[in-house]
Amino acid sequence: MAIITAPPPARQAASVPSASARRSRKLRDNLTGHAFLIGAVICFALFMWYPMIRGVVMSFQRTRRGETTWVGWDNYTRIIADPSFWTAWKNTLYFTVLALVLGYVVPFLVAILLNEFRHAKGYLRILVYLPVMLPPASALFLFKFYAYDPSEAGLFNAILASLGLPTSEWVQSPTMTMPAMVIASTWMNMGGAVLIYLAALQNIPGELYEAAELDGAGIVKRIWHVTIPQTKLILALLAMLQIVATMQLFIEPLILANGAGTQDSATSVAYLIYQHGFFQNDLNGAAALGVIMLLVLAAFSAVYVRLSTKEN
Amino acid sequence: MSVPQYRKVAALALVAGLGFSLTACSTKSDDGGQEAGGKVTITVDCQPVGAQKELLANWNEDVAAFQQENPDIIIKSVSVGEQCNNPPDFTARLAGGTMTDVFYGYMTDVQQVLDAGQAMDITEYATKENIPTWDSVDPALKEVFTDGGKLYAVPVKNYSMGLVYNKVLFQKAGLDVDNPPKTWAEVRAAAKKISALGGGVAGYSEYSAGNTGGWHFTSLLYSQGGQVLSEDGKKAAFNDAAGKQVLQNLKDMRYGDNSMGSRQLLQWGDLLTNAGAGKVGMFIGAPDATQAIVSQFQGKFQDWAMAPLPGQDGPAKATLGGGEGYFFKKDLTPEQVKAGLKWIAYQKLTPGKGQFDYERAKPQNYPVGLPQPLLFANGSEAQKQEFDLRKANANLDTANFALFETNPVPIKGEPRNAQAIYAVLDSAMSGVLTDPDANIDALLKTAEEKVNQLLAAGS
Numbered sequence: 001m002a003i004i005t006a007p008p009p010a011r012q013a014a015s016v017p018s019a020s021a022r023r024s025r026k027l028r029d030n031l032t033g034h035a036f037l038i039g040a041v042i043c044f045a046l047f048m049w050y051p052m053i054r055g056v057v058m059s060f061q062r063t064r065r066g067e068t069t070w071v072g073w074d075n076y077t078r079i080i081a082d083p084s085f086w087t088a089w090k091n092t093l094y095f096t097v098l099a100l101v102l103g104y105v106v107p108f109l110v111a112i113l114l115n116e117f118r119h120a121k122g123y124l125r126i127l128v129y130l131p132v133m134l135p136p137a138s139a140l141f142l143f144k145f146y147a148y149d150p151s152e153a154g155l156f157n158a159i160l161a162s163l164g165l166p167t168s169e170w171v172q173s174p175t176m177t178m179p180a181m182v183i184a185s186t187w188m189n190m191g192g193a194v195l196i197y198l199a200a201l202q203n204i205p206g207e208l209y210e211a212a213e214l215d216g217a218g219i220v221k222r223i224w225h226v227t228i229p230q231t232k233l234i235l236a237l238l239a240m241l242q243i244v245a246t247m248q249l250f251i252e253p254l255i256l257a258n259g260a261g262t263q264d265s266a267t268s269v270a271y272l273i274y275q276h277g278f279f280q281n282d283l284n285g286a287a288a289l290g291v292i293m294l295l296v297l298a299a300f301s302a303v304y305v306r307l308s309t310k311e312n
Numbered sequence: 313m314s315v316p317q318y319r320k321v322a323a324l325a326l327v328a329g330l331g332f333s334l335t336a337c338s339t340k341s342d343d344g345g346q347e348a349g350g351k352v353t354i355t356v357d358c359q360p361v362g363a364q365k366e367l368l369a370n371w372n373e374d375v376a377a378f379q380q381e382n383p384d385i386i387i388k389s390v391s392v393g394e395q396c397n398n399p400p401d402f403t404a405r406l407a408g409g410t411m412t413d414v415f416y417g418y419m420t421d422v423q424q425v426l427d428a429g430q431a432m433d434i435t436e437y438a439t440k441e442n443i444p445t446w447d448s449v450d451p452a453l454k455e456v457f458t459d460g461g462k463l464y465a466v467p468v469k470n471y472s473m474g475l476v477y478n479k480v481l482f483q484k485a486g487l488d489v490d491n492p493p494k495t496w497a498e499v500r501a502a503a504k505k506i507s508a509l510g511g512g513v514a515g516y517s518e519y520s521a522g523n524t525g526g527w528h529f530t531s532l533l534y535s536q537g538g539q540v541l542s543e544d545g546k547k548a549a550f551n552d553a554a555g556k557q558v559l560q561n562l563k564d565m566r567y568g569d570n571s572m573g574s575r576q577l578l579q580w581g582d583l584l585t586n587a588g589a590g591k592v593g594m595f596i597g598a599p600d601a602t603q604a605i606v607s608q609f610q611g612k613f614q615d616w617a618m619a620p621l622p623g624q625d626g627p628a629k630a631t632l633g634g635g636e637g638y639f640f641k642k643d644l645t646p647e648q649v650k651a652g653l654k655w656i657a658y659q660k661l662t663p664g665k666g667q668f669d670y671e672r673a674k675p676q677n678y679p680v681g682l683p684q685p686l687l688f689a690n691g692s693e694a695q696k697q698e699f700d701l702r703k704a705n706a707n708l709d710t711a712n713f714a715l716f717e718t719n720p721v722p723i724k725g726e727p728r729n730a731q732a733i734y735a736v737l738d739s740a741m742s743g744v745l746t747d748p749d750a751n752i753d754a755l756l757k758t759a760e761e762k763v764n765q766l767l768a769a770g771s
Contacts, residue, residue: 263739
């Protein structure tokens with residue numbers, strides 16, 4: 001104990017640079033790095049952190065007649081009491097679940113299918129990825145005016161009618177609004193997920209499939225016993241990312257359903273924030289709803305971060 | 313240059329560059345508008361966009377002429393889009409404090425502008441000295457922009473709604489163009505005949521999204537004698553027989569007769585696009601709706617006419633009125649306020665100039681002869697001058713608007729908190745227009761609860 005606590009010999013102290021000298025040396029060495037970092041830090045501070053902090057502060061304030069006052073939890077209680085609050089959450093969760101069923105499974109199956117092709121692989125990949133390159137607003141207007149036209153002139157209705165099936169009013173029908181939005185959203189976004197799945201599928205050693213085939217496994221069993229276990233981490237990560245992305249549902253209701261849709265069937269949480277902030281002269285209420293949404297998304301993101309850490 | 317030196321220089325250049333770019337991004341306009349030589353500068357928004365070639369040329373011509381008349385004033389024009397007040401943009405600019413010195417707003421924006429603390433009290437400056445026609449401006453319009461005895465904006469446009477109808481479709485359907493529907497039962501009968509023409513034509517078309525559904529519900533409700541809010545403004549008052557009748561009429565036309573077309577959830581541009589394409593027989597709107605149909609949606613003036621708003625069993629009990637004005641940003645200098653008022657007076661409130669320069673507008677694809685705006689009070693000198701000029705330069709058949717003009721319906725203003733209430737009422741409108749089984753009582757009850765909650769929260 002005495003040895004440990006004894007002061008270091010004077011000679012040794014002289015050879016070690018002082019703490020401030022070490023810091024300034026370190027700073028000099030990394031000057032370029034710090035300079036490059038400043039840009040990113042300033043950008044993040046100005047456009048991400050400051051607005052976020054400001055949003056949280058605003059959610060506890062109220063501005064009337066140019067005077068801002070602290071109102072505690074008033075904005076939160078008011079926004080939670082808004083009947084549209086629960087409708088918006090219900091709609092958003094419904095969309096998230098539907099998007100998981102459709103938007104999550106379909107890209108995986110498409111990736112498996114593409115992976116099986118021997119020819120025209122590159123061409124097919126481009127084809128699948130093409131909608132991602134289309135501006136979302138243009139893609140949604142295509143759906144709105146071309147595919148989802150409620151008359152029999154609409155693409156989907158024309159197909160249904162030619163098959164002798166009943167037609168739909170699509171985004172005009174309270175029950176079909178969400179499925180219609182999920183179909184459009186899946187078509188727009190699945191390209192990215194397909195490419196990620198494809199990369200994961202190509203990392204699966206071919207011997208595993210060969211062994212499974214020798215054991216008499218058909219395509220379903222090979223997917224179930226080889227493909228899914230080998231890609232489960234990617235599957236889990238993409239599921240988390242998808243949940244976080246779909247819960248921010250905004251542009252689909254805005255364009256396809258002109259906002260709230262029929263009888264609020266398209267109102268999402270993000271759209272409700274927009275409605276409060278920009279149409280109802282209630283930026284403080286919008287900020288409170290934004291904070292609530294942030295907390296919910298943060299919970300999902302925490303799961304995502306845990307999974308990422310596990311992967312590392 | 314050695315490597316460490318090179319790195320230092322690169323780092324310094326990067327930091328300096330960043331500093332410069334941030335400086336360049338910042339805006340600084342609070343120089344009091346006073347420039348060397350005693351000139352006063354004001355920024356004004358709502359300059360027409362590039363696509364509106366004639367309107368933009370007119371505006372620029374007005375600015376040049378005004379500056380020549382007032383060499384001490386410099387007008388800096390700012391365009392904020394084709395629709396001068398697109399609510400999301402407007403709110404963002406208001407919240408960010410980036411409005412121009414003199415900025416455009418709707419009559420329904422007064423509360424929002426005051427809450428944002430962005431408007432200046434211009435009561436002491438709004439005088440005949442700065443606005444020569446001020447005494448002729450309709451006092452009711454000034455009142456709309458007055459709060460607590462203080463004036464915050466100068467009215468520059470007003471409107472009221474009536475029944476807009478397509479004469480060509482009326483003729484094709486065998487209807488009398490000179491005897492348009494006077495009651496909602498007649499509208500229903502006419503809509504049925506027009507939609508029977510086929511080809512995707514809607515006999516009657518109505519909004520139900522983007523807050524426009526609630527806006528039109530209000531006008532339809534007024535026609536029935538109803539009101540959106542109670543007298544004290546604290547409770548919703550539309551869940552009554554009048555409100556139910558409004559929705560029942562629409563439901564009957566939509567699902568009883570199938571005379572409103574299949575595409576619903578329409579908002580402003582959607583309906584007018586269909587109208588411009590000759591696919592709408594009737595809708596309710598203000599006279600300037602025909603202007604939008606022609607200038608923005610490729611329709612033709614001669615196809616359209618206007619009648620007073622129908623009522624349930626006779627003339628409408630009232631119609632919705634609204635309008636626009638120019639606010640003044642807080643903290644302007646007295647010189648800037650005076651300069652702004654002079655500009656508004658010149659461009660918006662002088663017969664023969666600016667928006668009332670009918671001689672200039674006559675050969676352009678811009679209507680002269682519409683019965684509105686009616687900015688000047690009845691019997692005032694300015695009103696007489698404006699009417700004479702309008703009549704002398706009319707480039708459309710004023711007979712098309714004669715029924716609307718000669719049968720005025722009492723005008724009621726928009727409710728307090730209008731946009732928030734309209735958003736709620738959209739849901740009731742979309743309910744009856746998209747669901748054949750919609751329960752009108754339930755739709756109105758839900759809307760009533762929501763509006764009451766809104767009002768309670770805002771009080």
